[in-house]
Amino acid sequence: MASFIQLLISGLATGAIYALIAVGFTLLWQTSQTINFAQGEFVMLPAFFILASMNAGAPFWLAALIGIALSIVVLGLMFKLIIVDPMLKYGVLPLVISTIALSIFLKESVKDFYSSQAQPFPALVPATDVHVFDAVVSTQSLAVLAVAIVTVAALHLLLHSTRLGRSMQATAQNPTLARILGIPVQRMVLYTFLINGMLVAIASILISPIYLAKFTNGETLGVAAFLAAIIGGFNQVRGAILGGVILGVLDNLSAAYISSQYRGAFPLLILIAIILWRPQGLLGRIEERTV
Amino acid sequence: MFRLSVFATAVAAGVGMTGPALAQSTVYIPAILELSGAGAVSGTNFRDGMLMAVDEINAKGGILGRKIETQLLDTQSDAGISRAQVQRVLDNKPYVIFGPVFSGSVLVAMLLAQQAEIPEIVGGEAAAITQRNNPYVFRTSFGQQFSMPKIANYIRDGIKAKTVAVLWVNNDFGKGGRDNFIREMTSRNIKVVADVSTESGQADFSADVVKIKAANADAIFVYTNEEESARFLREARKQGVRTSLIGETTLLGQKVIELAGDAANGVRGHVGLTVDAPIPAVKEFAERFKKRFNYVCDHNGIKGYTGVYFVRHVTEKTGKFDSKGFAAAAHGITITPAQEPGILMEATWDKNGDIDRESFLGEVVNGQQKIVEILPKLGK
Numbered sequence: 001m002a003s004f005i006q007l008l009i010s011g012l013a014t015g016a017i018y019a020l021i022a023v024g025f026t027l028l029w030q031t032s033q034t035i036n037f038a039q040g041e042f043v044m045l046p047a048f049f050i051l052a053s054m055n056a057g058a059p060f061w062l063a064a065l066i067g068i069a070l071s072i073v074v075l076g077l078m079f080k081l082i083i084v085d086p087m088l089k090y091g092v093l094p095l096v097i098s099t100i101a102l103s104i105f106l107k108e109s110v111k112d113f114y115s116s117q118a119q120p121f122p123a124l125v126p127a128t129d130v131h132v133f134d135a136v137v138s139t140q141s142l143a144v145l146a147v148a149i150v151t152v153a154a155l156h157l158l159l160h161s162t163r164l165g166r167s168m169q170a171t172a173q174n175p176t177l178a179r180i181l182g183i184p185v186q187r188m189v190l191y192t193f194l195i196n197g198m199l200v201a202i203a204s205i206l207i208s209p210i211y212l213a214k215f216t217n218g219e220t221l222g223v224a225a226f227l228a229a230i231i232g233g234f235n236q237v238r239g240a241i242l243g244g245v246i247l248g249v250l251d252n253l254s255a256a257y258i259s260s261q262y263r264g265a266f267p268l269l270i271l272i273a274i275i276l277w278r279p280q281g282l283l284g285r286i287e288e289r290t291v
Numbered sequence: 292m293f294r295l296s297v298f299a300t301a302v303a304a305g306v307g308m309t310g311p312a313l314a315q316s317t318v319y320i321p322a323i324l325e326l327s328g329a330g331a332v333s334g335t336n337f338r339d340g341m342l343m344a345v346d347e348i349n350a351k352g353g354i355l356g357r358k359i360e361t362q363l364l365d366t367q368s369d370a371g372i373s374r375a376q377v378q379r380v381l382d383n384k385p386y387v388i389f390g391p392v393f394s395g396s397v398l399v400a401m402l403l404a405q406q407a408e409i410p411e412i413v414g415g416e417a418a419a420i421t422q423r424n425n426p427y428v429f430r431t432s433f434g435q436q437f438s439m440p441k442i443a444n445y446i447r448d449g450i451k452a453k454t455v456a457v458l459w460v461n462n463d464f465g466k467g468g469r470d471n472f473i474r475e476m477t478s479r480n481i482k483v484v485a486d487v488s489t490e491s492g493q494a495d496f497s498a499d500v501v502k503i504k505a506a507n508a509d510a511i512f513v514y515t516n517e518e519e520s521a522r523f524l525r526e527a528r529k530q531g532v533r534t535s536l537i538g539e540t541t542l543l544g545q546k547v548i549e550l551a552g553d554a555a556n557g558v559r560g561h562v563g564l565t566v567d568a569p570i571p572a573v574k575e576f577a578e579r580f581k582k583r584f585n586y587v588c589d590h591n592g593i594k595g596y597t598g599v600y601f602v603r604h605v606t607e608k609t610g611k612f613d614s615k616g617f618a619a620a621a622h623g624i625t626i627t628p629a630q631e632p633g634i635l636m637e638a639t640w641d642k643n644g645d646i647d648r649e650s651f652l653g654e655v656v657n658g659q660q661k662i663v664e665i666l667p668k669l670g671k
Contacts, residue, residue: 003501003502003504003505006497006501006530007497007498007501010497010530011497014495014497111327116326116327116328116331116335117331117335117518117546118332118518118521118550119550120521120549120550120551120552127525127528127529127553127554129530136530136531138529138530140529141497141529209525210494210495210522210525210526211494211495211522212494212518212521212522212550214518216328216492217494220494251495252495252497252498252501253498255498255499256498256501256502260487260488260489260490260499260502261461261488261490264490
């Protein structure tokens with residue numbers, strides 16, 4: 001039982017990080033039909049912004065703020081202006097290919113200009129233990145879980161309890177109607193890109209102490225976020241959250257109780273099952289499109 | 292920046308080395324190393340140690356009056372690419388080849404060098420490398436068949452463990468180490484209560500640590516590559532693992548200590564090569580390395596450095612650049628620091644290309660590797 005609790009909490013912590021990444025993924029899709037295959041590299045990069053700031057002498061908290069700010073500008077604003085806007089008018093596929101190219105560019109740039117080796121990354125809190133029943137639970141896992149929950153809750157509040165959030169939702173659901181109602185659609189789309197920039201930076205701060213900062217980190221994270229979004233429902237933020245959590249917990253439990261060698265296969269089995277029996281995802285809605 | 296310029300010059304020179312006039316004044320010794328991917332830590336350390344020795348030797352006139360021209364090629368830590376890179380350099384008729392460091396890459400590529408009768412100075416530790424009757428492969432560090440008995444004796448006599456859990460990386464290096472380790476444990480009546488395989492490049496070790504903890508062993512033996520070792524140690528610290536963590540060279544390496552931080556404290560084990568060895572020549576080498584490359588060298592840096600001096604000594608002994616003659620002369624040779632200061636520690640290569648030299652028992656204390664005992668050469 002103690003092992004199960006440890007695995008569950010650790011899996012929830014990892015899953016919560018996947019959820020943050022997947023939420024950004026779905027936000028971009030909903031508002032601008034952008035399938036961002038560089039989302040994993042978007043999570044990898046802020047860690048290096050932060051490390052570079054720390055190397056320049058900034059304390060961790062300041063470096064983290066600089067990292068978040070740079071991510072919002074580079075991975076939010078600049079990504080939209082330089083990649084998405086010029087490519088979007090040519091359809092989804094050219095944009096997908098552009099984001100794949102961007103992922104390679106970001107990965108190789110970090111390798112060439114920073115390091116090909118993994119770098120240590122400071123944890124949010126010191127490594128101490130908390131005893132829950134018989135299980136020894138890490139405060140670091142609890143801190144990751146707490147930050148992720150607060151972030152998702154804040155996003156939920158923004159989207160559902162503010163005028164800005166409702167405008168963003170209206171833009172996602174029907175941009176033409178939103179425009180008729182006077183909502184500045186382009187600005188709402190831009191906001192989702194900025195939010196994604198912030199989400200990936202927070203995810204980066206949470207995941208890098210576990211993974212260590214390395215140029216290849218995006219490969220695993222990008223796939224995890226993509227799978228989470230599909231499992232939960234590509235067109236629902238709450239679906240992406242559920243998908244991320246399922247993935248994190250499933251990965252831990254399957255590695256511990258079934259087979260660590262085949263751990264990578266279990267999320268794919270779930271994915272196949274979802275596509276076969278509920279292609280819109282667990283919480284997704286069926287979208288009908290006219291041709 | 293300086294290192295990059297040296298590297299670029301070396302690459303350009305190596306690629307362009309086709310003219311007979313150039314071939315007369317230089318000797319072509321390429322290096323095929325893990326400069327990116329999961330083995331980047333190992334490969335870059337090996338490269339830098341090697342470059343340091345090459346520059347020192349060239350500054351003193353080279354080998355038999357010919358300067359070393361090296362070419363650095365990245366395997367991307369992939370066995371298939373390693374093989375292709377070996378094939379590529381063979382076209383330029385190298386005298387010897389350095390690398391790869393990853394055992395899986397060595398095993399895949401070494402047949403090509405053997406067929407071309409070119410000696411290969413490798414960093415791999417898998418036992419299988421020197422068990423295939425290849426007279427052209429030479430190690431720069433212990434094979435697992437030599438290191439595992441030492442670590443097994445330490446677990447029995449030093450830790451006094453009756454049960455042990457083993458966590459290993461599922462590649463040629465890890466599988467070979469795990470098989471040798473379990474054999475040694477069984478022969479000493481120490482029960483292996485958990486046998487956990489992990490993947491190369493694995494990022495999340497939480498499930499593995501839970502499994503290992505649940506086994507409740509007297510000691511945990513960790514046999515993974517540098518980055519995975521650091522991630523495991525961080526996760527073990529996170530989950531409050533109190534059991535003795537034992538490793539073989541890598542787990543106590545400088546890069547692992549740097550990446551794992553406080554989580555590396557308390558780790559113990561056998562160390563084949565280390566810059567913390569209480570040997571003046573090694574310490575002096577470590578200082579020069581740090582001054583030039585601005586980081587603390589790990590065992591792979593020593594492997595690269597001593598490997599080049601091994602080549603110089605054997606070549607000067609034979610008196611000519613004859614690859615086949617090199618391989619014949621290198622088997623059974625013993626090189627002392629008095630004969631060749633760059634070798635740092637007395638070393639002997641046996642008929643299989645395996646190396647024998649002193650080794651160490653160490654412990655990580657306050658973020659520093661501390662050597663607690665020197666173990667003699669196996670042949671003494």
